[in-house]
Amino acid sequence: xxxxxxxxxxxxxxxxxxxxxxxxxxxxxxxxxxxxxxxxxxxxxxxxxxxxxxxxxxxxxxxxxxxxxxxxxxxxxxxxxxxxxxxxxxxxxxxxxxxxxxxxxxxxxxxxxxxxxxxxxxxxxxxxxxxxxxxxxxxxxxxxxxxxxxxxxxxxxxxxxxxxxxxxxxxxxxxxxxxxxxxxxxxxxxxxxxxxxxxxxx
Numbered sequence: 385x386x387x388x389x390x391x392x393x394x395x396x397x398x399x400x401x402x403x404x405x406x407x408x409x410x411x412x413x414x415x416x417x418x419x420x421x422x423x424x425x426x427x428x429x430x431x432x433x434x435x436x437x438x439x440x441x442x443x444x445x446x447x448x449x450x451x452x453x454x455x456x457x458x459x460x461x462x463x464x465x466x467x468x469x470x471x472x473x474x475x476x477x478x479x480x481x482x483x484x485x486x487x488x489x490x491x492x493x494x495x496x497x498x499x500x501x502x503x504x505x506x507x508x509x510x511x512x513x514x515x516x517x518x519x520x521x522x523x524x525x526x527x528x529x530x531x532x533x534x535x536x537x538x539x540x541x542x543x544x545x546x547x548x549x550x551x552x553x554x555x556x557x558x559x560x561x562x563x564x565x566x567x568x569x570x571x572x573x574x575x576x577x578x579x580x581x582x583x584x585x586x
Contacts, residue, residue: 387437388444392451394430397516398458404470406430409458416450425451462491462509471515472524487527489514 399406410427417425424436424447434451436444463471468488469479482488490508497504518524 387435388439388441389436390434390444390448390451392432392455394427394432394455395459396430397512398461399430400463400467400471400512400516400519402467402471405463405467408464408467409461412458412461413451413454416454417447421447459512461512462494463512463515464494464509465507468510468515472518474524478524478528481531482527483508487523488518 394406394409399409406427409432410425413427413432414422414425421436421439421443424439425432425434427433432451432455434444434448436447439447465476465479468474469476474482479488483490489510491511491514492509493506494509495504495506
């Protein structure tokens with residue numbers, strides 16, 4: 385039986401130029417197929433390709449129809465954290481920071497049970513249009529420049545504060561004023577009475 389093949393071009397705004405995103409799309413499309421046929425679907429060079437060498441025409445048509453329906457909705461498929469990092473060339477630390485200050489906006493969360501892990505994992509996902517907007521406007525570079533300016537300003541303020549603290553600690557403590565003669569207590573020395581009686585203080 386000859387190999388049965390069908391192909392579907394993927395729009396650029398579905399993969400967003402990311403191989404990680406393309407792999408995620410491949411996993412999503414495979415979930416639309418029966419378990420035995422999942423490895424028959426691959427995503428390569430901007431195309432979703434279905435190859436089924438050992439299938440009947442009916443099996444192939446059913447699988448192809450499922451893929452054709454799914455391909456139309458790929459542009460709205462949420463962007464996963466690893467995909468966003470690859471598309472925007474950002475680090476995990478930058479992703480967390482930009483999310484916390486509201487520049488990178490979450491589209492909600494997803495919870496999955498990963499193979500080999502006892503607990504489910506919950507993570508944020510992103511709207512493809514939001515990620516594409518950031519990519520097209522090169523916002524990550526602008527954000528990095530803003531962060532660098534803010535960091536330099538924070539360091540300048542911290543250095544100034546530290547200098548003031550050091551200056552305060554190094555300032556000489558004011559010396560206590562010496563008591564006046566009137567404030568000094570009378571001290572009775574040995575022989576003082578005899579000394580006074582001789583009239584030497586007159």
